[in-house]
Amino acid sequence: MLNARQVRLMFEMYEAGGTYFTASDFSKKYRVSVRTIQADMKEIKEELEKAGLARLMSKQGRGSYLAVEDAEMFSDWINNLYLQHAVGSLSYPLNRATKIVFILLGRFREMPMYELENELFISRSTLLTDLRSVQKSLEPFHLSVQRKDNRLRIVGSEIDKRRCLAENGLYLAHLQGVEADRDNHIDLQRISYLKDVLLSVFVEFHYYIQDADFSNAVLTLNIMLHRAQKNFFIRQDELRITDDIEKELQISRRIFDQLSHRFLCRFPAEEVNFFAVYLKGQEIFKNHDIISKELDDFIRGAFLKIKANYGVDFTNSISLRIAVALHCIPLMIRVKYGMQVQSPSLTEVRETFPLGYEIATYFSYLLREAYLGEARIIDDEIALIAAHFYGTLLELRQKKKQTRVLVISSLKMSMTVLLRSILMKWFSREIAVLDFIHADDLREELLDDYDVYLTTEKNDAYDSGLAMHITPFPTEHDRRSIKLLLDGFTDIDDVLGIFSHDLFFWREHAAKDEILALLSACAEERYGLEGIHAAVLERESIGSTFFSRGIALPHPMQAVSSDTFVCTCVLGTPVQWDDEGSEVQIVMLIHIGKNNPRSFQLWDYFSRIFEEKHFAEEIAARPTFKHFTTQLKKLLTERFAK
Secondary structure (H helix, E strand, O other), rough: OOOOHHHHHHHHHHHHHOOOHHHHHHHHHHHOOHHHHHHHHHHHHHHHHHHHEEEEEOOOOOEEEEEOHHHHHHHHHHHHHHHHHHOOOOOOOOHHHHHHHHHHHHHOOOOOOHHHHHHHHOHHHHHHHHHHHHHHHHHHHOOOEEEEOOOOEEEEHHHHHHHHHHHHHHHHHHHHHHOOOOOOOOOOOOOOHHHHHHHHHHHHHHHOHHHHHHHHHHHHHHHHHHHHHHHOOOOOOOOOOOOOHHHHHHHHHHHHHHHHHHHOOOOOOHHHHHHHHHHHOOOOOHHHHHHHHHHHHHHHHHHHHHHHOOOOOOOHHHHHHHHHHHHHHHHHHHHHHHOOOOOOOHHHHHHOOHHHHHHHHHHHHHHHHHHOOOOOOHHHHHHHHHHHHHHHHHHHHHHOOOEEEEEEEOOOHHHHHHHHHHHHHHHHOOOOEEEEEEEHHHOOOHHHOOEEEEOOOOOOHHHHHOEOOOOOOOOOHHHHHHHHHHHHOHHHHHHHHEEEEEEEEEEOOOOOHHHHHHHHHHHHHHOOOOOHHHHHHHHHHHHHHHHEEOOOOOOOOOOOOOOOEEEEEEEEEEEEEEEEEEEEEEEEEEEEOOOOOOOOHHHHHHHHHHOOOOHHHHHHHHHHHHHHHHHHHHHHHHHOOO
16 A cells, blocks of 8 residues: 555646656655655556556656546546545654643543543643643634633634644544544545545536545545534534525535435534535636626735735736636635635745745735735645746746847857857757857947857956856856856855845844844844834744744845845754744845845745755854855755756
């Protein structure tokens, strides 16, 4: 049987629709060796051969892709496999705080503390310590632990309790058999039945939902069924519906009619209404006629603000505007009723696509201000929004890189042909025009026709700084230098110019608030600016700026000037950065100036730099500015060599 990683690999290849993947691609993403991925591919190939629904095709130099022979049957097979594995892939034992939450959520009445101590084999002092962790984990769900006369219970709405179960994986833990001696184990046969019911009803009512969301719908329904069988129901005052959910109500009623007969369990109207609202927040809307003028005007305005703050122009992309609008309609339903979804790709999106994620974060901020009040859009939902910007951003980046290049050279025709061939082989996607001219024929009126100038001789064009010198037979060093020039930089030192010694700090211990205040104050003093600290705190309030591997990248919600710089603080002792418990040792406050034409590249460079697993540890061990910049230069050089 395939393991969790192998299932995810196959599912990702399936969703990519014929895209080639190399072992190296997955090795970086899943942080295992290339050899491990190669072994995974072998296991996947064998499993596919058994199923007979798809083949793993490979091509030397390009990698492997999934060739699906029967799309409908394969979709059903892989989603069933994905769901089954989700049920059984959590690591156990659960930590003790999580176990306590699960136990208390399954109790109607208060639980004596001594019973919990006996069940977990812990002392009273240990339990009291654990309860502090429990309380903290419950806060995002508006739940709390109530202690009275040495008896405990979790208080809050049933909806919030279910959300806690779903988002923390507690219910999946139950499915795996945790606490199986006390509760009825819900097996895969039940899950299979729920899938069949949902599928048949969805088809009947022409309800469209993504494959991954379908799996989540099955698990949500499973939680509802299990809670109902234990007489935990949603109260009448918990769910106030203000949206039109008539279609979803019909679907929900049909589903629960079937469940009532099968499991001999009653479902009050509130349960039916709850699942209807859930469905309202999951449906894929395909008809752009449902987009109101108000929402369309908002998105147009948001795109203008994104252009002003990030230098990225989405205003001419009608397809993106429609896609984002159709995504926002169910998203606002999910946020309104506390049914936001989790994304398994959050980490990958944040690490590999930082600019897109930041744009999505800013868009979420604007959406909240316009429609959602104080309700927060979680990071997982932001990652889903970022996916919509991804394709368009790549297109814009591609257009931006269509550079006109003039090579000033006295080389013979044969040498010119060879040089042209090499340059186009390296930069066919970046170069739109590649012309050659003899130095004697260069005229001032030609200069406006090109963006980048290269020369094979150290002539007047080189001496004046107009052209960068390359060898007639370009080396790897030349390739790196040209790549940087096409991106708008003269060399790697030019990239590193956004860091400075007087904005680099080391602290043995410091709280997050102290670090942000320090870096903001230093930046404001250095550049004579105001409002950076407030803008940084505003960005922190809407989502974590944890990047990965011990690094956080706080930044203002909006640029406050045209200055581009980074303020850095290295910590001897890691600081907890967010509610997820992310630990950070390097904090870099980033400010990319308004309308900076190199914003694309800078965000891309950041993602490349911090792919290195041990960068934060390496810098923390030798926290000097010289060592810091030396390591940055080394990493950038290595990344440009690829």
